[in-house]
Amino acid sequence: MTNGDPLLLEKKLGPGRALLFTTAADRDWSDLPLKTAYLPLIQSLVSHLSGGQRGKMDAGITVGEGKVFSFPPSYVGKSVRIIKPDRKEREITFAPNGGKASASFQENDLAGIYRLVPAPGEAQGTAQIYPANSPFLESRLETIAERELKAKLDPIRAEILPLESLEKGGKRSDLSLPLLLLLIATLASEGWLAQRF
CATH class of the missing domain: 2.60.40.1930 (Macroglobulin (MG2) domain)
Structure with a gap:
């Protein structure tokens, strides 16, 4: 901290440890939870508190x-x-x-x-x-050719639609009016319930 106070304190309590992080975990005092280092920091602290390798989950x-x-x-x-x-x-x-x-x-x-x-x-x-x-290869999100997809789905009868037809086709409808009516009904019922109870 800028005034010389520690940011993190540790104390052994019996067989375990306790950490005191001297700032809030929300945006009242710090924007640390919004930083990319926040999650790795918390994971490291939890790993440290659990004894490092003890309690560490198997990578699988x-x-x-x-x-x-x-x-x-x-x-x-x-x-x-x-x-x-x-x-x-x-x-x-x-x-x-x-x-x-x-x-x-x-x-x-x-x-x-x-x-x-x-x-x-x-x-x-x-x-x-x-x-x-x-398997890692099941997580690939790359597009594949229609021929390759047919080969992978060979025992299954499937109709493969070209990507262009999906981009052009489809029916669109304007939902703004139904959503506006739903919002008005929700606000009216919320106001009525607030007065009632």
């Missing part, structure tokens, strides 16, 4: 890939349940592997969050999660 895998889990040797022979995004459950058992307990799960066939929870009868702990993400 691509749908269809297998996931390998590595735990301390005390998990050898124990089972965990994996709850898939469609809420179906599968169970895996840990086997010894080079001084650790490891298991793999190959049924990551849906995009979404997978949860590891202790199997019934095992000591209950915190559920761990990992995401299975859609």
Whole structure:
């Protein structure tokens, strides 16, 4: 701060930490929430408070890939349940592997969050999660040629409309009058309800 006061204070409280950010999180005192550095700053602070690597979410895998889990040797022979995004459950058992307990799960066939929870009868702990993400190529937003699109949709019967017909065609109607009437009705009912209650 310009007067020499600290902007951020940290104190250890028991096994955890507390941070005091000496400005408001809104525009009353600062326009920091509008800056591009705000979100990375908050994410870094939360990561710092959670202990860095502890509590950090797994970056995930691509749908269809297998996931390998590595735990301390005390998990050898124990089972965990994996709850898939469609809420179906599968169970895996840990086997010894080079001084650790490891298991793999190959049924990551849906995009979404997978949860590891202790199997019934095992000591209950915190559920761990990992995401299975859609393949990167499914996220491409580039236009493709009509021929290429037909090839990709080959088993499906589909009528492909040229982009030009979509730009030219279509029916347009003026919504200004209906929206104005809706606004007047909303304001009138709001005023009536305010007087009534």
